[in-house]
Amino acid sequence: MTDRLTCLFMASVLVVEDDPVIRTALIEVLTGHGYAVRTTHQGFEALREITSSPPDIVVLDLGLPDLDGLDVLRMIRGISRVPVLVATARDDESEIIRLLNAGADDYLVKPFSGGQLAARLAAVLRRSVPAGAAPARRPVLHVADLRIDPTARTAHLAGRELSLTRREFDLLAYLAAHADQVITRRRILTEVWQQPYVEDQTVDVHLSALRRKMGEKPRKPRYLRTVRGLGIKLVSSP
Numbered sequence: 001m002t003d004r005l006t007c008l009f010m011a012s013v014l015v016v017e018d019d020p021v022i023r024t025a026l027i028e029v030l031t032g033h034g035y036a037v038r039t040t041h042q043g044f045e046a047l048r049e050i051t052s053s054p055p056d057i058v059v060l061d062l063g064l065p066d067l068d069g070l071d072v073l074r075m076i077r078g079i080s081r082v083p084v085l086v087a088t089a090r091d092d093e094s095e096i097i098r099l100l101n102a103g104a105d106d107y108l109v110k111p112f113s114g115g116q117l118a119a120r121l122a123a124v125l126r127r128s129v130p131a132g133a134a135p136a137r138r139p140v141l142h143v144a145d146l147r148i149d150p151t152a153r154t155a156h157l158a159g160r161e162l163s164l165t166r167r168e169f170d171l172l173a174y175l176a177a178h179a180d181q182v183i184t185r186r187r188i189l190t191e192v193w194q195q196p197y198v199e200d201q202t203v204d205v206h207l208s209a210l211r212r213k214m215g216e217k218p219r220k221p222r223y224l225r226t227v228r229g230l231g232i233k234l235v236s237s238p
């Protein structure tokens with residue numbers, strides 16, 4: 001149940017990177033942030049992948065063995081509107097302008113941190129919904145007595161509607177989509193708040209309000225468990 005729910009929310013990333021060390025690091029970071037990751041180390045193969053089974057987003061290294069990364073970017077734009085985040089070793093202005101003109105949605109200058117990559121990806125994905133497009137109806141989540149409708153933005157606990165703020169709702173929906181997984185405060189700030197630079201304690205403030213509204217006992221919460229030193233877990237069998 002949990003796995004299926006998680007999969008429905010998982011964005012797929014195609015990583016195009018020829019350096020095996022960097023590739024392994026990227027797989028680790030992105031998998032850790034809940035992305036389904038595919039990789040290729042060549043430009044031609046990337047184009048084939050994008051055509052045959054389009055990912056939600058592409059992370060493209062510019063220095064590839066078979067093709068110039070900028071050419072790969074232009075070729076991607078010839079066949080697809082998939083968001084592309086470029087990883088470049090150069091940060092001079094002319095290079096950035098060239099990348100953006102060639103159709104990059106954003107760029108990262110090497111070396112970059114995993115946290116920065118995850119935050120940029122989330123931001124690009126957020127922007128990539130075409131203007132005017134109706135938002136896709138997202139599946140209703142059922143976790144034990146909880147029913148969360150991400151499209152209607154309503155949450156019910158044992159049939160009673162919870163009156164939640166925007167943040168509280170986002171927090172609950174995220175934890176429910178990742179039920180039984182320990183989620184760090186940092187991850188919540190990066191992926192739910194999309195503000196990786198605010199204090200971890202911000203999460204606790206919203207968490208305690210959420211617990212109160214759900215009628216959780218402070219010492220023995222049913223659903224929203226704190227895993228000391230690690231993070232928060234919403235349990236599916238309270």
Ligand code: CA
Pocket residue numbers: 017018019061062063064
């Ligand atoms: Ca390279």
